Amino acid sequence: MRRIAVLAIVCASIACAQTSFEVASVKPAQEKSAGCSGGPGTSDPGMWRCGNVSLANLISLAYALQRYQFQPLAWMSDSRYDVVARVGPGTTKEQFRQMQQDLLVKRFHFQFHYEAKEMPVSELTVAKRDLLKESAAPTPEQRDFVPGPTSSLDGSVHWNVTNVSMEEITPIFALQLGGPVKDATGLKGRYDLSLSWYREITTELKARLEAMGETVTTGEGGPTFRQAVKDQLGLKLEVKKGMVPVMLIDHADKVPVAN
Numbered sequence: 436m437r438r439i440a441v442l443a444i445v446c447a448s449i450a451c452a453q454t455s456f457e458v459a460s461v462k463p464a465q466e467k468s469a470g471c472s473g474g475p476g477t478s479d480p481g482m483w484r485c486g487n488v489s490l491a492n493l494i495s496l497a498y499a500l501q502r503y504q505f506q507p508l509a510w511m512s513d514s515r516y517d518v519v520a521r522v523g524p525g526t527t528k529e530q531f532r533q534m535q536q537d538l539l540v541k542r543f544h545f546q547f548h549y550e551a552k553e554m555p556v557s558e559l560t561v562a563k564r565d566l567l568k569e570s571a572a573p574t575p576e577q578r579d580f581v582p583g584p585t586s587s588l589d590g591s592v593h594w595n596v597t598n599v600s601m602e603e604i605t606p607i608f609a610l611q612l613g614g615p616v617k618d619a620t621g622l623k624g625r626y627d628l629s630l631s632w633y634r635e636i637t638t639e640l641k642a643r644l645e646a647m648g649e650t651v652t653t654g655e656g657g658p659t660f661r662q663a664v665k666d667q668l669g670l671k672l673e674v675k676k677g678m679v680p681v682m683l684i685d686h687a688d689k690v691p692v693a694n
Contacts, residue, residue: 453523453526453530453534454530454533454534454537455534455537455538455541456483456520456521456522456534456537456538457520457521457522457523458520458521459518459519459520459521459538459542459694460517460518460519460520460694461516461517461518461538461542461691461692461694462516462517462691462694463514463515463516463517463690464486464487464488464515464516464517465517466486466487466517467486467487468486468487469486469487469488469515470485470486470487470488471483471484471485471486471488471496471518472484472485473522474522474526474531475522475526475527475528475530475531476528476580480522480524480526481521481522481523481524482519482520482521482522483518483519483520483522483531484518484519484520485516485517485518485519486517487515487516487517488515488516488517488518489511489512489513489514489515489516490507490511490514490516490543490687491507491511491512493516493518493535493539494507494511494539494545494682494684496535497532497535497536497538497539498532498536498682499532500682501606501609501610501613502613503554503613503614503615503679503681504615504679504680504681504682505547505681505682505683505684506681506682506683506684507684508684508687510689511684511687514689516691518538520534520538522534539687541692542688542691542692543687543688543691543692544686544687544688544692545684545686545687546684546685546686546687547682547683547684547685548682548683548685549680549681549682549683550680550681550683551678551679551680551681552678552679552680552681553676553677553678553679554614554615554676554677554679555614555674555675555676555677556614556615556616556617556674556675556676556677556679557608557609557612557614557615557616557617557672557673557674557675558616558617558619558672558673558674558675559601559605559608559616559617559618559619559620559670559671559672560619560620560670560671560673561620561621561622561669561670561671562665562669562670562671563665563669564669565669566667566668566669567622567626567668567669567670568626568627568628569624569625569626569627570597570598570599570624570625570626570627571627572597572598572627573598574598574625575598581596581599581603581607582596583607583610584607584611584630586634590633590634590657591631591632591633591634591657592611592631592632592633592634592660593630593631594607594628594629594630594631595628595629595630596627596628597627597628598625598626598627599625599626599627599628600623600624600625600626601618601620601622601623602618604618604626604628605617605618608664608672611660612660612661612672615677615679616672617677620670628668629667630663630664630667630668631658631663631667632657632658632659632660632662632663633657633658633659634660635659635660
């Protein structure tokens, strides 16, 4: 009886974090539409569903990686899966990510290691201090994610967000640039941002999309992302060389372990 009481005290002190889904199904894709929904911080926190998603996408979700941060095997972007998993009450975002990682190991026998690779790194510095607006809003107690930019049909992109730190800003910048961003501003405050720019697209990609019947508007003549950051926020993105840890895949099964 005393051992049970001691265990209860230990569990209370470390929260007995659950690292596996209660129930999970992983099957070759049958769904037509692709994407994931549910989990902590959503309107359906108790159920996580992914339809027609690649293993590369599942890996990037589980380890919070952008595409420059890992090198999937060739087949990982083509093989598609449907995933349905039950998430226990009170699961945190970090525990949820551990559950996703555990699912990859158990169902795909996923193995990897990290290596430092040299690549272009955008260093973020302050160019003009009076353009960045400090936030007057109260600091959010918990925010599972920062709302990202929204795109319009005319090729413009807008990002309006309140009370964000440089730690929260740089991942959004990295996503827009498709490469790592290093915060060298020294800024420790929290800020309200209103940023607008036009998406950039190569001539080759534009021609390919138009050949497929898509209308591609890039807002030619409008500010690029880097220019908008400098003119509207007073921050500068300068490209330099740097060493970045990159996930390299050692092994993964194409056919997941049966449910």
